[in-house]
Amino acid sequence: MKNLLKKELSELLNKQMLLGLLVSFVLILMLGFVMTSTMTGTLEASGEVHIIDLDQTDFTKQLVTALEEKGYTVKIISDTQPYENILSQQNWNDAAVLPEGMTDLLLNQHQACQIDSVTALKTTSAMSLAFAEDTSAEYVKSAINSLLSEIYLTDDLAFLEKPVSSISYTVANGKSVQANSASLVSSLSVFDQFMPLVLFLLIILTSQTIITAVAAEKTDKTLETLLASPVPRSVIIGAKMLAALITALIYALVYGAGFLAAMLSNVNRASQSLDIGEAFTTLINTQDAVKTLGLQISFSGWIGVIFQLLLTIGIALTASMILGGLVEDTKGSQTASIPILVCTMFPYILSMISDIRSMGAVRYLLYCIPFTHTFIATSCLRFHDMGLFFGGMIYQIIFLIGMAFFALKLYQSDILFTHRFANRKEKN
């Protein structure tokens, strides 16, 4: 039993597996660090309350004091510039606007008032927006309610049931529009979350298929037969990559269709619970708001996104051919795909939970991963970051050419059989 267990463990816990495990551990640690710092930044930002005070009365000052007593950091200005200018100048993600005459309405006329809740839309990541949307307005509304409860302790006034409501404004691309940012994001996310998912599946499936196929050919020694045949090596590599791409596309289409059907059925179910007229009006308003803010992607923009998607798949396929060529057998193929998996997982997860473009220095590290540019492509186009979009595309083209050149060299070299990288000696 002891002998058998020892033998089984020595086969399973080999050097390649342990190296792969170590690399995974380091990368997951890094991912955890990036995610933690992102979440911490978001939570820190959520402890801030931004107020544009156009009323400037003793009551609004009292409001600020009440918020500060609750532990919030209140940043307040009195500025009548358009919201987009104020948020941009102050580098705020949101703000609550106290309109002129608010105090008079609440304290003298005993009427409910409306405040504006402004949210800066910088990403179409629903999860990221969930932390930032309408935060200041909600805190302000809560504080106003508390103050009024103290002032009208014994009075039974009708307006006290809902003394303050808010109107949502969304700011993006230097424009603002009266619209709820969550509605805007949900209308865009059908595409912006669907595309990365399909891309993620494509990369993982194609890379695993290629690496396993090449490793199997090495184990069966059919690769040697192919490479000694009169067919050009570029054709052998190309055929393998194309076959993997077609297989992966079939997988992606099936998975994608299932995912899309599930999302559409959710939308359908949600719309059934609304009044049809109301749902239609909401849809039209949202589409108008998307247009006004310049968040829509043109036809040529989508062509660019698809081009980036193809570049990314090309890079994944070429990298897989290289990794497959470097592994010695099918056992090695299991760990060989880890670099591709991690390089895909990092930008995919981070693009889902945060806005990579507004991250600190970490974003430059992420930009080095060519796949990142495709995951943020729609975001770049929606928020008019054309420099990053085209820069990423050019980087991907250069990266692909470099990888293809390296792959061809590898398949024309001895390394494929000698595994000099692995420091192994040749069987004679």
Added chain:
Amino acid sequence: MNYALDVQHIAKSYGQKQAVRDVSFQIQEGEIFGLMGMNGAGKTTILRMLATLLRPDSGDALIAGNSIVKNPEKVRADISYLPDEAGAYKTMTGKKYLKFIAGLYFKEEKDQKECVALGEEICGLGDALKQKINTYSRGMTRKLVLARTVMTKPKLAILDEPTSGLDVLNSLDIRKTIRKCAEEYGTAFLLSSHHMQEVSSTAHRGAIMKDGQFLAEGTPEELLKQYQAETLEEAFEKAVRSS
């Protein structure tokens, strides 16, 4: 003289280890040449260099007049390589595999059909060719891959341990096929083997290798005479132990 293979001072190292040291030899059309040596002697490295899978560190070899260093693409059209313990695509049927290989060597459908027909005849697997390769025994697979190696009528067929792991009858069949193809199609054969019997019964000439070098080269009779031995096995032992 126009050789099917003319090896000129080839050498190959893996890091510090010299796998092949300054080896030269020639093979004529229709001739069978056997490389004999222990594990690690450098046989597979020579075969892989000639199959254009490895590049020599120095020296060159001409196959049907083309250099393996300067014109590996042209060389590949004239050779066929059978690696040691080579498999075939298991999900294919035997016939489909032969068709696939024929497609790599010939563009015209007529040529491909002729090639496959020859492959079918050489392997002698009959109706079993309609079955998937994963149902084949080791001997059947070896016969199939040998057939695909010679059915293209290459100028030089390079075979690494062609009968390794096979039973006596299957080994005999393989040897007969090699001799038949050399005689009928003029294919030159370079094969490596641990089995002296295989070389003495199949090859016209051979070489004994140790540490990447040729210790002796000649016909089986010449080798026996050189080492005053009765069998090639004895000659091999004397050559290796005395070096």
